[in-house]
Amino acid sequence: MNSQAFHSPDTIVALSTPRGYSGVGVIRVSGSRAPEILAALFKPAICTDGFPDRRAVYGRVIDPETGRVLDDGLxxxxxxxxxxxxxxxxxxxLHGSPMVLELAVRCIIRLGARPAERGEFTRRAFLAGKLDLVQAEAVIDLIEATSPAAVEDARARLDRSLSHQVEAVSDLVVDLLAELEAHIDFDEDDLEPVTNPVPLLEEILGRMEALLEGGRVGRIRRRGVRTVIAGKPNVGKSTLFNALLHADRAIVTPIPGTTRDTIEERILLEGISFVLTDTAGIRNGPDPVEKEGIRRTHNALEQADLVLAVIDGSAAIDEEDERVLAACADRDVVVAFNKMDLGLVVDPSDMRFGPLSRPRASVSATTGEGLDTLSKIMAAFGRERTGCLQSDISAGLSSRGIELVEAAAVVVRSLLGSFAAEGSRRPEIVSLEMRRCLKLLREITGEEVDDKVLDRIFERFCVGK
Ligand SMILES: Nc1nc2c(ncn2[C@@H]2O[C@H](COP(=O)(O)OP(=O)(O)OP(=O)(O)O)[C@@H](O)[C@H]2O)c(=O)[nH]1
Ligand SMILES: [Mg+2]
Structure with a gap:
């Protein structure tokens, strides 16, 4: 914990609700001058002796310079x-009027507060030891959650589920360090040989890998399953995109090469969030605009968690279809045989569509037939990807946390590798490496962290949180 936190001289103010018209808007002030600012600005309807702690008081906000009533509220x-x-x-x-709220904030600034920076309230909470960094990151994830699962993960992290797991790994590292360092301080001849650290290193690595798995699952739960609709031109990708979205979002025409740019929209299927991307049809053509579109399709495919490979099921499969299937060969794929309303001529069990374990669905993007089945296949994939955690592992390590655990796991893996190769290692060396590990782990929760890292984390926040 950082002691500079306490009694920071500045009192800060911000609108904590979104700017715009709303029923109610909330202004938050934090710092040592907050009570005196309140006393100078707010006149309770019923005269009381000061403001009671933690009790809402109804009254009027009065501009102390003009004596004019700005609004009434709590x-x-x-x-x-x-x-x-x-x-x-x-x-x-107060009333959710952008103007009223702006005028009230200006009064508060005149009375000695300064506008808060992004995430400054939460940064102060962290510096005061109210939250660790994993919890602070959970605050922003909770605010930005786009699915029930993302809410659940963020909520659990706010309750320190993940912090406990990170700390448990740190504790094991500390145990190992204590054991190793007891031997470093003594003459080798005086002491029994150091206990074999390999089992403990393996336990530490196992827990790190579980944290990483939780991080990957959490990432998908947070940002949704990235699902890319790919296929050769004119097979009905954009029509399928619109049908899954229940909106006329992408342009559809009978002309091959209609879609040029990728288009992204979010949908929820059975409570799981999917980021659906419509792409330009993959083919070899001379048009530079189309070529750029196809380059973007390949980029999207690289990022995809799931590919919907669309085939025109009413026509025989050709080389262009095969090229598309080859482009997503190493991804998780659902093959969608579209235009079933025209009569299917392809054989869905054809091995050119991939192994039979690969899910397939016959659909008509124009009539809607088969879309239920396709949605169910997608939801099942999403469930498998987002619900497959061991029950005692918490999802949601941030990208920053994943990087730190990955770096720490590299250290442990390399130590285990050298034990396997050489049979033993000097305790000084193991200790030095494990100290590096501990530093990385402690940065996750913020026990050891510098201002630059904090700046980067709190930049993601809105003003007022
Ligand atoms: N009969 C029938 N026609 C369809 C179906 N889906 C799409 N189409 C038609 O196929 C043509 C191409 O549809 P798009 O959705 O633009 O195809 P696309 O794959 O996005 O094409 P590009 O953007 O050019 O790559 C349009 O005329 C659609 O109306 C379907 O399920 N049945
Ligand atoms: Mg299209």
Whole structure:
């Protein structure tokens, strides 16, 4: 924890609800001057002796310079340190008029507060030891969640489920260091040989791998299953995209090469979020615009968690279809035989569509036939990808956390490799490497972290959180 946190001299203010017209808008003030600002600005309807702690008071916001009433609403004074930021906090709930809220914020600034930076309230909460960095990252994930699973993961991390797991790995590293370092300080002849560290290293690596798996699952749950619709031109990709979206989003024409750019939209299937991408049809052609579109299709395919490979089922499969199937050979693929309303001529069990274990669906993007089955296949894939965690592993390590655990796992793997090759290693060397590991693990929760990392994390936040 960082002690500079306490009693930071600045009192900060921000609108905590989105800018725009709404029923209610909330302004938040945090810092030592918050109570006096409230007293100067807010006149309770019923005269009381000061503002009670943690009790909403109805009254009027009055501009202290002009004496004019700006609005009426509720004021809440929360005395630190038992607050989000650890400081004295004031929350004003006023009418959700952008102008009223702006004028009230200006008054508060004139009374001595300064506008908060992005995520500054949460940054203060972190610096005051109210949250660790895993929890701080969960705050923004909760706000940005786009599916019930993403909410569930963020909520669990806010309750420190993931922090506990990261700390448990750190504790094992500390145990190993204690064992190793006991031997370093003594003459080798005086002490029994160091206990074989390999089993503990393996346990540490196993837990790191579980954390990484949780991170991968959480990433898909957070941002949705990236699903790319690919196929040769004119097979009905855009029609299928629109049908799955229930919206007339992408242009559809009978002219091959209609879609040039990738188009992305989010859908929910059985509570699982999918980011659906329509792409330009893959073929070899001279048109430079189309070529650029196809380059983008290949980029999208590289990022895909799932590919919907669309085949015109009413016509025989040709070389262009085979090229598409080859382009997504190493991905998870669902083959969609489209235009079934025209009569299917392809044989879905043809091995050119991939192994028989690969899911297939016959559909008509224009009549909607078969789309239910296709959606069910997609949802089952999403469930498998997002629900396959061991029950005791928490999802949602951030990209930053994944990078740190990956770096730490590289250290442990290489140590295990050298034990396997050489039989033993000097405790000093193992200890040095494990100290590096510990530093990486502690950066995840923020026990050891520098300001630049904090800047990067809190940049993602909105002002007011
Ligand atoms: N009969 C029938 N026609 C379809 C079906 N799906 C699409 N079409 C028609 O096929 C033509 C091409 O459809 P698109 O959705 O633009 O095809 P695309 O694969 O996106 O084509 P590009 O963007 O050029 O790669 C249009 O005339 C659609 O109306 C279907 O299920 N049945
Ligand atoms: Mg198209």
């Amino acid at each position: 004021a809440l004074l929360l005395r630190g340190p038992a607050t989000y930021t650890g400081e004295d906090v004031v929350e004003l709930s």
